[in-house]
Amino acid sequence: MDKILKDGVLIDNEWTDVTGYEALSSLPSGDIVVPLDQWLEHRADLVKRNSRLGVRLRNDEDPARLADDLGRIALVVLEFPSFGDGRALSQANLLRRRLGFEGEIRATGDVQRDQMNDMRRCGVDAFAVRPDRDALAAAEAFDDFTYSYQPTADGRLPISRIRRGDA
Amino acid sequence: MYQYDRFDHQMVRERVAQFRGQVARRLNGELTEDEFKPLRLRNGVYLQLHAYMLRVAIPYGLLASRQLRKLAHIARRYDKGYGHFSTRQNIQYNWPRLDEVPDILAELAEVEMHTIQTSGNCIRNTTADHLAGVAVDEIEDPRPYCELVRQWSTFHPEFNWLPRKFKIAISGGAQDRAALAYHDIGLRLVKNDAGEIGFEVMVGGGLGRTPMIAKTIREFLPKQHLLSYLEAILRVYNMLGRRDNIFKARIKILVHEHGIEKIRELVEADWEATRDGALALRDEDIAGFKAFFAPPPYETLPANDSGLAQQLESDPAFARWHGNAVIAHRVPGYAAVDISLKTGVQAPGDVTDDQMDAIADLADRYSFGQIRVNHRQNLLFADVRQSDLHALWQALVDLDLATPNNGKLTDIISCPGMDFCSLATARSIPVALDLQRRFEDLDHLYDLGDLTLNISGCINACAHHHAGNIGILGVNKKGEELYQLLLGGSSRNDASIGAITGPGFAPDAIVGAVEDVLAVYLERREGPEETFLEVYRRLGDQPFKERLYG
Amino acid sequence: MAHRVITGSLLREGTIAYLRVENGCRRWIATLGEATHVADKDAAETLLAEAIADVEANLIVAPYVADIRVEDRAVDGITMRERIRAAGPTIPLPSGDRRRGARGDEERRAA
Numbered sequence: 016m017d018k019i020l021k022d023g024v025l026i027d028n029e030w031t032d033v034t035g036y037e038a039l040s041s042l043p044s045g046d047i048v049v050p051l052d053q054w055l056e057h058r059a060d061l062v063k064r065n066s067r068l069g070v071r072l073r074n075d076e077d078p079a080r081l082a083d084d085l086g087r088i089a090l091v092v093l094e095f096p097s098f099g100d101g102r103a104l105s106q107a108n109l110l111r112r113r114l115g116f117e118g119e120i121r122a123t124g125d126v127q128r129d130q131m132n133d134m135r136r137c138g139v140d141a142f143a144v145r146p147d148r149d150a151l152a153a154a155e156a157f158d159d160f161t162y163s164y165q166p167t168a169d170g171r172l173p174i175s176r177i178r179r180g181d182a
Numbered sequence: 183m184y185q186y187d188r189f190d191h192q193m194v195r196e197r198v199a200q201f202r203g204q205v206a207r208r209l210n211g212e213l214t215e216d217e218f219k220p221l222r223l224r225n226g227v228y229l230q231l232h233a234y235m236l237r238v239a240i241p242y243g244l245l246a247s248r249q250l251r252k253l254a255h256i257a258r259r260y261d262k263g264y265g266h267f268s269t270r271q272n273i274q275y276n277w278p279r280l281d282e283v284p285d286i287l288a289e290l291a292e293v294e295m296h297t298i299q300t301s302g303n304c305i306r307n308t309t310a311d312h313l314a315g316v317a318v319d320e321i322e323d324p325r326p327y328c329e330l331v332r333q334w335s336t337f338h339p340e341f342n343w344l345p346r347k348f349k350i351a352i353s354g355g356a357q358d359r360a361a362l363a364y365h366d367i368g369l370r371l372v373k374n375d376a377g378e379i380g381f382e383v384m385v386g387g388g389l390g391r392t393p394m395i396a397k398t399i400r401e402f403l404p405k406q407h408l409l410s411y412l413e414a415i416l417r418v419y420n421m422l423g424r425r426d427n428i429f430k431a432r433i434k435i436l437v438h439e440h441g442i443e444k445i446r447e448l449v450e451a452d453w454e455a456t457r458d459g460a461l462a463l464r465d466e467d468i469a470g471f472k473a474f475f476a477p478p479p480y481e482t483l484p485a486n487d488s489g490l491a492q493q494l495e496s497d498p499a500f501a502r503w504h505g506n507a508v509i510a511h512r513v514p515g516y517a518a519v520d521i522s523l524k525t526g527v528q529a530p531g532d533v534t535d536d537q538m539d540a541i542a543d544l545a546d547r548y549s550f551g552q553i554r555v556n557h558r559q560n561l562l563f564a565d566v567r568q569s570d571l572h573a574l575w576q577a578l579v580d581l582d583l584a585t586p587n588n589g590k591l592t593d594i595i596s597c598p599g600m601d602f603c604s605l606a607t608a609r610s611i612p613v614a615l616d617l618q619r620r621f622e623d624l625d626h627l628y629d630l631g632d633l634t635l636n637i638s639g640c641i642n643a644c645a646h647h648h649a650g651n652i653g654i655l656g657v658n659k660k661g662e663e664l665y666q667l668l669l670g671g672s673s674r675n676d677a678s679i680g681a682i683t684g685p686g687f688a689p690d691a692i693v694g695a696v697e698d699v700l701a702v703y704l705e706r707r708e709g710p711e712e713t714f715l716e717v718y719r720r721l722g723d724q725p726f727k728e729r730l731y732g
Numbered sequence: 733m734a735h736r737v738i739t740g741s742l743l744r745e746g747t748i749a750y751l752r753v754e755n756g757c758r759r760w761i762a763t764l765g766e767a768t769h770v771a772d773k774d775a776a777e778t779l780l781a782e783a784i785a786d787v788e789a790n791l792i793v794a795p796y797v798a799d800i801r802v803e804d805r806a807v808d809g810i811t812m813r814e815r816i817r818a819a820g821p822t823i824p825l826p827s828g829d830r831r832r833g834a835r836g837d838e839e840r841r842a843a
Contacts, residue, residue: 075421099220099303101343105420108340113455129204129221136339159200162189164333166460173460174189174333175467209744211790229793231817234746263827281744528826535827600813601821609816611823661811 019121020142020150028143030069030090048092051076054084062087069119074102078109085116093139095124104137111138111168128153132160138168183244183552184329184474186294193336194291197298201225202284209281224304224342226297227283231604236275236283237300238290242310242328242352243271243555247542250553252293254538260286265538267523267531269595269646270349271309271555272300276602304342305335305416308350311359312556315475316564318512321371322379324352326471327408330463334409341416345423346431348416349388356675361557363387363395363677364649366433367415372402380404385415385445386437389643393679394434397442399449405468407453410461414453418445478550478565483515487568500575502624506586508571515568519549520588521561526618527582529611530596531559540581548574557673558595560588591633591700592618595646599639599656600663606639608656608663609689613637616693630700633714636671649673651715652696653680665692669699669726670718681723684731698729734810735769735802736776738783739817740795748817749792751783758782760792764818765807769800 018025030046033053039060048069054061061068069090070081081088091110093103103122110116121141122134127148134142135157144150166173172181186194201221208218222228226237238253245253253273257265260282261275268274278286290296299306308331315323331350335341341348351360352369362368368384381403387396403411419433422440437445494501509518521541524530533541541561545553548570549563556562566574578584587593594617597603599610614637621627636650640657647653653668664686671680687695702725703714718726738751742760749760750767761767770776776797783795798817799810809815816822 098217099343100425101341102421102425104340104343105417108417127217129217130343133339133342160196160337161192163339164193164336165338167339177189178187209790211788215787215793229741229746231813232746232748232820233741262825264825277746279745529823532826600816601823606813609812609822611821615823658812661813663812 017146018144018150020144020154021119021140023154025150030067032071032092046089048090051080055080058084058087072103072106074100074106076106078106078114081110081116082114085110085114085118088116089118090121091116091118092121092123095122095126095130095134098125098127098130101130101133104133107134107137107139108168112166128156132156135169136163136165136167136171183246184241184471190294191291194294194296194298197225197296197337198284198287198291201287205280205284220302222280223302224299225283225287226300227278227280228301229604230276231600231602231606233277234280234283235602236278236286236297237268238273238275238295238297239300239307240271240273240295240555241332242308242314242325243312244310244325245553245555246293247545247551247553249293249295250538250542250545252289252295254535254542256286256289257535257538264528264532264534266529266598267533267555267559267561269557269559269597269644270307271557272307273555274598276598298336301347303344303346303348305338305344305348305350308332308335308352309360309557310351311353311355311357312554312562313359313509313518313564314354315477316511316513316516316518317355317357317359318510319357320355320512321373322354323472323475324354324369324371325475326468327369327371327381327405328352329471329474330409330468331412334412334461338416341420344416344420345425346428348419348433350412358673358675358677359557361646361649361673364389364393364646364673365396367412368396369408374402378404381408383411383415385442386434387677388432388434389646389648390432391429391641392434392438393643393648394438395677395679396434397437399442399446406463406465407457408463410456410459411449411453413456413461414449417452418448422448477513478552480513480516480565481567483513483567483569485514487515490568490571493572497572500572503575503584503586504571506588506590506628507584511565513565517566517568517571519563519566519571519574520556521563521578521583522585522587522593523560523583524587524593524614524618525582525585526592526615526622529598530594530614533561537581537583540577541583544574544577558593560593586624587627589632589634590627591630591635591652592621592627593634594618595634595636595650597637597639597644599637603639605642606656607641607658608639608665610637610639610645610654610656613654613656613665613689613692617696620693620697629710630703631710631713634671634673635696646673647671648679649677650680651713651718652699654692654696655682657686659686663689665689665695667692667695667699667730669723670715672715683723683727695730699726702726702729735771735800735807736773736797737764737767737769737800738776738779738795739764739767739798739814740783740787740792743790743793751779751795753779753782758786760786764800764809767807769802769807773797 046067067089071092122139123143207213228235266274350367351365353360364387370382383400384396385399507520554562594614596614600606634650635652636647637654638645638647649671655666666686667683668680753768786792
């Protein structure tokens with residue numbers, strides 16, 4: 016993950032993925048993303064770090080396991096192993112709308128144009144677009160639809176409420 | 183019927199523009215076929231044996247005459263002059279070009295039609311029983327709820343990339359005319375002891391490789407919770423449905439592997455959090471949708487038209503058709519009319535562009551300008567005055583659309599099969615046509631009584647062969663076709679899955695095998711009133727197997 | 733005698749096409765009888781590999797090797813499926829083969 020698409024621009028990825036159970040003393044400095052298991056086991060120590068903390072969820076892990084910790088996490092990384100695997104869409108939705116997570120939800124994996132609109136409506140706000148794709152061109156997908164029939168996590172009022180006159 | 187407002191129009195127009203862009207990106211190579219395929223499927227575009235196939239949604243089977251005329255025009259302009267009505271209340275075109283599909287979609291949008299989510303691993307067309315709003319035994323019209331579900335499921339961002347396709351059906355009363363037992367979610371309108379109307383919710387039905395009958399997950403769901411409950415089921419499915427094996431990815435497998443109690447527990451845990459939230463339906467919301475399906479301006483008529491009685495007496499051919507194709511209606515003096523598309527002249531469910539235009543004209547003249555599509559690939563006029571039946575029948579005779587075989591052996595449900603479908607392992611249409619020829623004689627046909635016969639050209643069971651009283655499955659044996667025979671299926675309230683009789687039959691022997699089965703039925707029934715299914719359930723398959731295999 | 737052809741679907745039209753190689757030039761044609769056929773399995777795989785260039789040129793979708801039978805210069809598919817692909821649906825279409833006509837020759841020159 017070199018570049019992240021966020022708020023319409025490409026920014027450098029400031030986070031380091033920590034994938035193994037390194038000893039706490041040998042973790043890199045700066046903002047780190049740890050797998051869920053490692054977070055749950057070591058959070059007492061991790062929160063003492065002088066850095067932001069992120070958690071990566073496999074797409075078969077229950078976001079509710081983070082429910083008590085969301086105030087201490089700045090980033091949740093979700094995985095789309097193939098563009099047809101939409102499990103992380105439910106994870107994003109639960110994090111954003113059920114659990115009230117206010118930090119960054121980042122989509123990684125097979126992230127490309129034709130699924131990004133769905134991701135955003137489920138609460139994803141940062142996209143590690145596939146390196147072989149033009150991320151800014153992919154962002155055009157966000158404008159494909161003006162309205163939504165469903166309540167969504169991107170702040171848009173659903174059609175049913177606009178019809179009612181809830182402006 | 184439902185009328186689009188500016189939001190619906192904009193959604194459909196933007197979808198057309200989106201797909202136009204996706205087609206362009208495919209044609210210039212920016213998208214590979216693997217990347218484009220799920221996108222085109224979500225717009226109803228299949229690549230079939232001879233050409234692309236385009237599946238157009240007919241939400242809950244309801245069409246206005248101007249929409250049917252547009253479908254005729256599309257058949258003429260972009261296809262080979264005909265269309266095919268499917269078992270899920272859609273219409274299919276077999277010969278469009280990919281680079282013309284965006285134009286077809288634009289034309290459909292002009293009459294409030296679309297191809298949205300008619301394929302792909304997403305929520306498909308929500309179907310209803312074809313007598314919605316007019317059935318004598320109806321508890322409540324399911325169509326307003328179908329429209330609510332349609333909008334809720336359209337471009338639902340969380341459920342657009344499911345493990346597999348998802349099909350919902352809604353029925354308006356006790357009689358299951360929508361094959362609820364074989365849907366991923368079946369909803370039946372019911373009345374509880376307090377007299378309130380709500381939904382019985384069933385989950386996990388389906389056919390294909392592993393046929394299963396849906397199980398009740400909730401006996402009574404109050405109406406206001408319809409969407410939040412559906413969403414909880416979809417969320418559990420999206421998160422837990424298998425993605426490792428395409429043949430084990432439907433929700434029926436999830437229910438089978440975890441058990442309905444566990445699935446209910448998971449669904450209702452999610453539902454607890456959302457039931458009173460943004461998806462809760464207020465009375466005004468439901469009333470708003472009901473208003474679109476208010477009854478047409480029925481005249482006040484006597485329950486039995488006297489002119490009709492005389493016509494029935496004096497015209498035996500008309501009487502025969504009336505006895506078969508005319509269905510009782512809740513409003514005195516009216517009737518529903520089945521228009522059989524199983525004429526034996528063309529493939530079951532096929533209609534030419536001229537026939538479509540003529541049917542649209544008849545709808546305007548005799549049925550408040552509306553036409554319905556049912557699950558048997560037939561059409562229906564729902565609101566015909568009894569006094570018009572004779573004139574309507576004469577017009578249908580002129581169009582070759584008056585075959586009185588509703589619910590009989592030759593009212594065959596058939597998939598397109600290997601003549602058209604790239605998934606097929608055998609042809610289905612020639613077997614259907616052969617059977618229709620063999621059983622042309624109406625006296626013999628009626629003597630055989632009520633009988634459903636379904637022919638699928640492969641294990642995917644698009645013609646629901648497990649749900650037919652007699653089912654035929656075409657398979658492939660060393661590059662040649664072979665037909666398996668199944669007996670005893672049903673898609674009504676007494677749903678049952680047909681059982682294979684034994685070894686398959688060659689293409690020139692399958693019709694003979696069906697004749698053998700029917701011979702046993704005629705010999706062993708306890709009277710003409712006992713149906714084939716009743717005899718089969720009474721005797722089991724032994725007598726049939728003995729006749730078939732000696 | 734068993735032979736092989738390369739066949740697929742044209743991307744734009746969706747219709748069936750067979751590979752014909754003439755003077756080193758690839759074309760996709762609609763009629764099986766005019767397709768290039770080879771007896772040798774390896775030769776067929778070689779032809780298929782060349783056809784991939786036309787996949788990348790967005791001309792043809794999912795080409796594969798199909799077994800055919802050649803008898804007295806008459807060519808037909810070995811399986812029912814290939815016979816139907818070659819000849820069209822085995823049942824008459826409802827209003828006759830209008831508009832696009834019968835499956836005539838729609839030739840495509842390879843890129």
